[in-house]
Amino acid sequence: MTILTSDPSSWGARNAHDPTVVRGDDGLWYMFSTDAAADVSGFPVGAHVRTSPDLVTWSFHGTALGEVPTPAREWSGAEGLWAPEVVRWPTTDGSTRWHMYYSASTFGSRTSAIGLATAESPAGPWTDQGIVVATLHDRDAHNAIDAAVSFDRDGRPWMIYGSFFGGIHIVELNPETGMRLREETGTLIARRPASVDGAIEGAYVQYRAEEDRFVLFVSYDSLASTYSVRVGVADEITGPYRDAAGRDMTSPEPETAVEAGTKVLGGHRFPGGTGLIAPGHNSVFTDGDATFMVHHVRLADAPTQHEAQIRRVHWTAGGWPLVSPHPFAGPGTERLSTAAPASGEWDAVRFAPEVPGLIEAQRVTIASDAVSDGEPVAARLDVGGLDEADRVVLDAVVFGAWDPVAARTVLAFSGIDAHGVVWSGSQAVTS
Incomplete structure (x- = not known):
């Protein structure tokens, strides 16, 4: 050590x-x-x-x-x-x-x-x-x-x-x-x-x-x-x-x-x-x-x-x-200036239990009716854009978190699929 x-x-x-x-x-x-x-x-x-x-x-x-x-x-x-x-x-x-x-x-x-x-x-x-x-x-x-x-x-x-x-x-x-x-x-x-x-x-x-x-x-x-x-x-x-x-x-x-x-x-x-x-x-x-x-x-x-x-x-x-997929960065870093939809492109990690080491995030597309300004919101998320499956449905929570790479607050999520596998993601930043 x-x-x-x-x-x-x-x-x-x-x-x-x-x-x-x-x-x-x-x-x-x-x-x-x-x-x-x-x-x-x-x-x-x-x-x-x-x-x-x-x-x-x-x-x-x-x-x-x-x-x-x-x-x-x-x-x-x-x-x-x-x-x-x-x-x-x-x-x-x-x-x-x-x-x-x-x-x-x-x-x-x-x-x-x-x-x-x-x-x-x-x-x-x-x-x-x-x-x-x-x-x-x-x-x-x-x-x-x-x-x-x-x-x-x-x-x-x-x-x-x-x-x-x-x-x-x-x-x-x-x-x-x-x-x-x-x-x-x-x-x-x-x-x-x-x-x-x-x-x-x-x-x-x-x-x-x-x-x-x-x-x-x-x-x-x-x-x-x-x-x-x-x-x-x-x-x-x-x-x-x-x-x-x-x-x-x-x-x-x-x-x-x-x-x-x-x-x-x-x-x-x-x-x-x-x-x-x-x-x-x-x-x-x-x-x-x-x-x-x-x-x-x-x-x-x-x-x-x-x-x-x-x-x-x-x-x-x-x-x-x-x-949360991101470490806590302080009480003022979890709210967006305006509410944003959860639908869109995300970088997501599927915490596959059979994978013991580091898992790289993959780009996915999520469809959802959820909207949040960072306040935690229970949501159903339909995850697509995956190689191994056409669609995964998550029992999830959407919330705000500080993205350390983008250096700004983004929407994040974590949820469980029908097989009991947890997914966690950060909304993709395009600019």
Whole structure:
């Protein structure tokens, strides 16, 4: 992994891996991420922290904890921390408390620990509270890394965790302490077969009150090259989670291991733009009515370099999440001066689940009655101009986004076809 420079003031969102974003009471956004520069001489060890006033410009704030806490280090032998999950913890006495669940492990080993640190502010200081769950390589089939916290419809906290080893599990947490409520592994909610190396990690669950169901985001394949974000939904937080084709995400057969899980984001490139590969290990956060995804991604032409990106998430009428094809560029960059029709020429990416790497956008023609000035609009899109099919119908959302190549706001869309395959596109710019 290449660190651009040992001076973090120049990083912005570069070098951020496994990110999560929260908003502090000071109005700033805080991004926590894997300690990607732990091997830089003299650089403090711990979870990286960045701040932003607008979700666009990020400044390095420091390193939470400053070291691998002793219990987690002695258990795992870890020299740095992975995948910090930070959440505002509900209290009954009116106090403000933040929880950070961090992972301590080494590559290729199931000897791992998820620890808990607490603070009164996301700015810290953070105080370690010990290990929440730990696994041993020669004892356990599952792996204690990549924690994410979600609350069920009754407000009870749960921790989602796991990886290539044994899949993804969910375990209930004690609402007072944040530790496990019971000494148990928890319920298996997603896994992949040995035929694809069990390649799954970086899970996150969000409750959607609008549909009264839970949405599981999870990353498939290699974080270095072929990562993609997959989705399933369930009526209960403990599952079963099923993709848009109805496949149970705990038991994909070897012949469907590549297709299982609705792929909402993967490697892609739009005309004239930067090729992006291996987007993944996302988390989801909201700001008012707006939903956002934060994830890391690598540059196709310099794959050792990675950065965090934030994208808007829009929802179909049926409650499926759809991700913007362009990174978020600020609240003033999503509206057109006048409403525009969705009909016309588009550059579109079909996120074929069987394609593991970068997918080039193709020019398509869309017919639709939808009109938008950038405000999200649910729409039926008829996609033509394709080599492999005469027409595809999408259950879609049309919305505004900032096109970084054209340097202006354009209409964008994302939608699901009848086979459960997601398409995402940007209206072609002709001048």
